[in-house]
Amino acid sequence: MILTVTLNPALDVTYWVDRLALRSATKVRRVRARAGGKGVNVARVAAAVHGPGTVCVTGLAGGSRGEAIREAIAALGVREEFEVIAGESRQTIAIVEENPQPTELREPGPTVTPREWDGFTRRFRVLAKEASVVVLSGSLPPGTPPDAYATLVRAAHEVRSSVIVDTSGPALWDACTAAPDIVKPNEAELPGVDTVVMSSQESVLAAARLLRDHGAGAVIASLGRAGSVAVTADGALRVSHPRVDGNPVGAGDALVAGLALALASGQPLGPAALARASGLAMASVAGSGEVDPAEAERLADMVRTRWIGDGQ
């Protein structure tokens, strides 16, 4: 007989989560509780090799967790001879992240001089004339004027280009005053939505309508796995799709690319265009930022859309 001694056994509880959100709520996808402690693990392996009845576990176990530990060991076909004590045995909590977001470090960017900004806006006016669709994306580097995006939206409209704005915070709010054709905030970028609690469809709709009231022609709020909500002059659409495994970084940009392609081809922002754009976002997740157009078309077929209200 092999006797293993575990003086401080544990009920080992494992939680599988998608990603551990620090200082926020995390949904647990799967739970496992099993008897643990090094000697218990040794016994489990020795019994797997040597067969049941050849290994005995002893040590100190107490309370309801001690009870659970002893039952779990007996169920392994391992003899259990714990000394029962008054104290409650410990548990360990292991949190396994199945789909961890990368840890990112972001610099603010270079400081732009007024002269450089002027040079850029001149260049922009020339380029926008050639463009059917202009996409303004991302944060403003230090030194650019706070109304940078509103200026560019107006300049693009003057030369009859459509404009999509994908930014956040004051830059998004300011851009709306120049009436861009589409803005695409994500959940965290919507004004007034508290992302610590799960935001309801109602609060997303309310925030999207707020951006339209402020001047945006259409608002496509991307909600990650939950799809998106689109509010246009024609009404509000809920866009949902099956779960795709992969890396979600860049999926929002792929969605914007799909919206730009729809505007470039004169397609209205209805169910078909939104499904196609969502297919690109899903393909970006599946390809970790690299989009396979054929895969995107296949995925677009799995997107579901339904009208959930009007545009106001």
Next chain:
Amino acid sequence: MILTVTLNPALDVTYWVDRLALRSATKVRRVRARAGGKGVNVARVAAAVHGPGTVCVTGLAGGSRGEAIREAIAALGVREEFEVIAGESRQTIAIVEENPQPTELREPGPTVTPREWDGFTRRFRVLAKEASVVVLSGSLPPGTPPDAYATLVRAAHEVRSSVIVDTSGPALWDACTAAPDIVKPNEAELPGVDTVVMSSQESVLAAARLLRDHGAGAVIASLGRAGSVAVTADGALRVSHPRVDGNPVGAGDALVAGLALALASGQPLGPAALARASGLAMASVAGSGEVDPAEAERLADMVRTRWIGDGQ
């Protein structure tokens, strides 16, 4: 043409690591640098769908990173029209953990009364008589005497059982004074090895010899992916094996199970026994803590051992 504007583009650098070690050194397995920023991402996807030459990227880019960003965009078949500025464009660093260790929360365990400890040691003496091998594993719960393991080692030897001790810190050091047959520290548990820097084979050997000098019959120092170093009366053996993907939690316990099975069958702690024990540890990694004995035998054939010195 679709024109995307990225005022604050970035050189997106991604590091793939096994696991990010906070306040310690981490080895980077793979590096990728590519042009980033939301508008650049939009252009990449739009160009993948629409074809080269249909998408143009503008914005502000400067310095050597700006240069790298512009070159990378041109290489995508996307027209690049950045306004060059004096400041240095930013980079983002994304750290992707390929094999994240679970986040664990461990309780200290229940407090044990002297009476409970006496009850246990009586039970232990009875059980040890039946055992050919006793394995003492893990931490001591609060309330147990500091020489708990030394006491149990002596009690087991009195009834002619072999003893393996797998613990750390003062409990390991104290257990050695009672001359256990085997101790199995891991790298972090070896006395005097600084784990912030990669410990050399020499420092592992020196620490293992220190534990033998202190009374341990044999020392098997497990080094995770790097295999193990065994120091016995017959000499010092380096045990190495190919990389196995999976969950390393419990692999050390599987190694101990293999050592116990070797002692139980009277096998000497030479290359064959160590290869078999390592095969169990590798199978535990592959099975995320569950060992398939047939798989363990297959993996044991891939273990290499070589003598690297004597036992002193």
